[in-house]
Amino acid sequence: MNPLRLEYWAQILNCMAAKSKPLSPEWIEVLVDCPGAQGLYTYRIPPALAVTPGDILSVPFNSQQLGAIAVRYLTQPDLNLDLIKPVEAVISTGFFSSSYWQLLDRIAEYYQTPLMQVIRTALPPGLLARSQRRIRLKPAPSPPATLLSASAQSLLAHLHQSTTGDYTWQYLQRQQRGAHRALQELLRHGWVESYLAPPQTAQPQKRQVVTLTAKPADESLSQRQQEILTGLQRQGGELWLSDALQLLQTTSATLKRLAAKGYLSLEAREVLRVGSHSTAAADQPKTLTAAQTQALAQLNQLEQYVTALLHGVTGSGKTEVYLQAIAPRLNCRQSALVLVPEIGLTSQLTDRFRSRFGERVCLYHSGLSDGERYDTWRQMLSGEPQVVIGTRSAIFVPLSNLGLIVLDEEHDSSFKQDQPAPCYHTRTVARWRAQQANCPLVLGSATPALETWVEVQSSRDSQGQRDEAAQTVYLSLPSRIHNRPHPPIQIIDMRQELQAGNRSIFSRSLEEAIAALPATGGQGILFIHRRGHSSFVSCRSCGYVMECPNCDVSLSYHQPHDQAEPYLRCHYCNHYQSHPSRCPECASPYLKNFGSGTQRVVSEIAKQFPTLRCLRFDSDTTRRKGSHRALLTRFAQGEADLLVGTQMLTKGIDLPQVTLVGIVAADGLLYMPDYWASERAFQMMTQVAGRAGRGERAGQVIVQTYTPEHPAVQAVQQQDYAAFTEAELQDRQALGYPPYGRLILLRVTSPDPIAVKQAAEDFASKLEAIAAASDCDILGPAPAPILRVARRYRWQILLKLPLSALISDLSCLRQHCPDRVSLTIDVDPLNLS
Known part of the structure; x- marks a missing residue:
């Protein structure tokens, strides 16, 4: 064959081989560790540097060198290539697995959220800021130190001064000007290596521990001090200070006075910060059914x-x-x-x-x-x-x-x-x-x-x-x-209680069951779906209702106990104000609180059953760290006869000594403005009912309602999950609601009521083309059930889709968001209000 022709085909084959080789990625998007930095930033990968998503990098950012997490490769950046800065160095490889970023990408795509917001949700605060970049000597350097520049030799000398040949990068930067170039030279020649280390805190974390040193036998001690020491003795003679304050219901000052008298000691003990300080005894596997x-x-x-x-x-x-x-x-x-x-x-x-x-x-x-x-x-x-x-x-x-x-x-x-x-x-x-x-x-x-x-x-x-x-x-x-029986469930029609002249929040059956607890040695749980004392405050003269100045909701009445000053609080924006003595509208003194919450139930218990001890378990009483454990421990150890709480009580709490469960107001669960209100009510009532009779003694459940004929209430009484699901699924299928269809809720909010309405209408018009292509129904736009929350007006659009439909471009609507208007896309929403 002609040599020229051979050369021609050789060139073609070489080009084809070059095209078939996988190209090395040239750009990487990173998450920069800098307060106020928004979004992901693009950097060029130098040819000599191998960068993989999940690596910790050092990158130039403004005038600084900062740590960054490599998130994903970029095929073609949307920037002037000359403006893209190169990655300086790889500090730590494989800090995250590549599959971890694939998961976050999938979440961002499905829930139509910018990846940056997903990352902020996923990573703990200050992950990179708390880690330290360190520089250490390598054992076999090349070339000889004499060939290094003066600044590189100086940096090398600093490292040799360390007994471990290791310093933080921040320290070296403080010791020498131009440390950055010197470090690059040392890295290039293999004298040193850079790595990421967890912070070495100067002081390990310590917690105060309270230890009993003498029995409470001194007559000079007050009755309360003796109770504290006896309580500490019951807890094994030792508690963390935070647990002691909650379980013993005391103060640091009181414990210090007892320590001064020699009855207990307070000392700091080192602990590992892993989020739990349990002292639970060892346990062996149980025999299974x-x-x-x-x-x-x-x-x-x-x-x-x-x-x-x-x-x-x-x-x-x-x-x-x-x-x-x-x-x-x-x-x-x-x-x-x-x-x-x-x-x-x-x-x-x-x-x-x-x-x-x-x-x-x-x-x-x-x-x-x-x-x-x-x-x-x-x-x-x-x-x-x-x-x-x-x-x-x-x-x-x-x-x-x-x-x-x-x-x-x-x-x-x-x-x-x-x-x-x-x-x-x-x-x-x-x-x-x-x-x-x-x-x-x-x-x-x-x-x-x-x-x-x-x-x-x-x-x-x-x-x-x-x-x-x-x-x-x-x-x-x-x-x-142990084949323990399910507790029988009694449904009380509160309409009949009212006709019989009973105006209490407790039915006669529930009153009798509560009164019998001390004689039987059991404990009870009272469930109500609201915290606080009452749902709202209204004037009986003019009908005025106390409302939140920031939200379109009534203020809830709070009174922790009878001697406490009442106050009003918004459960949406947390607005707080004192309770007025007169109506702001007509100056009438006849202000009355309506509805029931956990505080009111506790108050009524104190009035009707003054000898019973009661604990309240809701988000108001469990704000402090460790309070969940402390309250449940106190109840489990018999320090109270009744535990009054909200939905926290429905979720897997195992208290074998509970023989009575009372659902004070089931109707508050049944009529929520959501398609799955019945399902949620059935689940919640069934779960809280299951807290009764888990020990040796049989339990009983009393459900109070004004609508005993409701299917969810009937299913709870019969403890028939299959029958409830069959009826509920028929309704869902007829209406095309999950699990037979999909929902996407668009929430539009703004402090400007006109701007939010206009934006919602604009979004709805833009959605019409998308809806036509995917067999999607658009419901709205319409004002949200609660129009204003925290001084922001809210409108929403609900999309109903077949299970097979896919909508992947809703996030483009954010580009059309006017100033001061925000859009949240909630895929598969549960809360439609």
């Missing part, structure tokens, strides 16, 4: 991604199944993630898990301090097998080698975030994470969400057997431990 054994055997066979619904009635021992399913995975050096809906549940669950697994259990939720969250996060990066217990934010923790994810009380609405964006549902993200880790996901509940129930049931064939091709498993625990 036949149903538990079968469920555990099926779980232990699952080695890949499967969603398993553990449908167990209240008191059936779901937690013990979790514990025994996690144990073999820990032995195989796999980690487990256990998610619960409320912070209040984490303490009791953590105690039980720590009793079984010791210090391999850690806690993660938004109620921890920034330092605790940071330390827990870094502990998880170690790769050691561990169990993380947390609320919905814990779904983002960087656990590697995940062997199991558990979503306890999976039906609970607390797993859905309404604001700020992303409005994610923990159950959905947990599925994605389990798929990534290729590990089982266990959804546990006595009253599964209808979406979960339909998904699991649809994967089983007509004979009730599991479809092997489906990725779901149904596990049933149909009876309580």
Whole structure:
């Protein structure tokens, strides 16, 4: 063949080979560690530098060199290429796995939220700021030091002065001008290396511990001081100071006076900041029932991604199944993630898990301090097998080698975030994470969400057997431990109570049951869905209602106890004001509070049953750190006869001594302005009813309502989950609501009532083309049920879609947002108000 022709084909083949080679990425988007920095920033990757998403980088930012997290590659930046600065160095490789960023990307895409907002939600505050970039000498440098510049030799001399050959980068910058160029030269020639280290605090964290040193036998002690010492003795003679203040109901000054008299000691003790200070005793696996054994055997066979619904009635021992399913995975050096809906549940669950697994259990939720969250996060990066217990934010923790994810009380609405964006549902993200880790996901509940129930049931064939091709498993625990009976549920028609002349908030049956508690030695739980004393305050002369100046809602009446000064508070914006003596409208003194809340129930208990001891368990009494644990501990140790609370009481609390549950006002749950109000009411009433009779003594449940004929109330009395779901699903299917359709809620807010209305109308007109292409119904725009909250006016648009429809371009509406108008896109909303 002609040599020229050979050369021509050789050139063609070389070009084809060059095109077939994967091109190295040239640009990377990073999250810069700088207060006030918005969004992701683009940097060029130098040819000699290997950068992978998840690495910690050093980048130039304005006039500084800052730490940054590599988030994702960029194929073609939307910037002038000459303005893009290069990455300076890789400080730490593989700080995050690449799959972690894929998860965050998926969340951003599905929930139509900027990736930056997802990152802010996922990462603990100050993650990079709390870490230190350090420089250390390498053992075999090249070339000889004499060939280095004077500034590089000077920096090298500083490092040699350290006994470890290691200094923080901040320290070296302070020691020498031009340290940046000197460091680049040393890195280039292999004299030093840069790495990221956790902060070495000068002082370890310490907590005050209170220790009993003498028995309360001195007659000079007051009765209250003797009670404090006796209480401390009952607690084993030692408590953390924060726990002692809550459990003993005392002050630091009182404890210091007792310490001065020699009855106790106060000393600082070092602790690791991992979000829990449980002292629970060691525990051994319990003997399982036949149903538990079968469920555990099926779980232990699952080695890949499967969603398993553990449908167990209240008191059936779901937690013990979790514990025994996690144990073999820990032995195989796999980690487990256990998610619960409320912070209040984490303490009791953590105690039980720590009793079984010791210090391999850690806690993660938004109620921890920034330092605790940071330390827990870094502990998880170690790769050691561990169990993380947390609320919905814990779904983002960087656990590697995940062997199991558990979503306890999976039906609970607390797993859905309404604001700020992303409005994610923990159950959905947990599925994605389990798929990534290729590990089982266990959804546990006595009253599964209808979406979960339909998904699991649809994967089983007509004979009730599991479809092997489906990725779901149904596990049933149909009876309580030791075959304890379910408590009988009595429905009280409050209309008949009123006709009989009973104007109390308690029916005659509930009054009798409460009065009988001391004689039987049992304890009771009273559930009401509202905190505070009363729902609103109105003038009986002119009808004026006290309203929040910032929101279109009435102010709730609060009075912690009879001797306390009453006040008014808004439960939306937290506005607070004193209770007026006269009507602001007509100056009448006849102001009356209406409706009931936890404070009013406690007040009525004190009036009608003065000898009974009562504790209140709601968000007002559990604001302080550790208060959830303290209140439940006090109640479990018999310091109160009644526990009055809100929905916190419905979520997995195990109190075997409770024999009575009273639902004071069921109607407040039944008529919420949401499509799933009946489902939520059924779940909540069933869950709180399940707190009764979990011990040796039988329990009873009394439900007070003005609508005893409501299907949800009837289903609760009959304890028939299947019958309730069948009727509810028929209504959902007829209306095209989840789980037979999808919803997307657009919330538009602004301090300007005209601007927000106009923006909502503009968005609705832009949505018409999208709706036509995806068989989507547009409901609205319309004012939100509560038009104004925190001085911002609210309008909303609801999109109803078939399950198969996809809408991926709603986020483009944000480009059309006028000034002072904000748009929130809530995919799969639960709260429509």
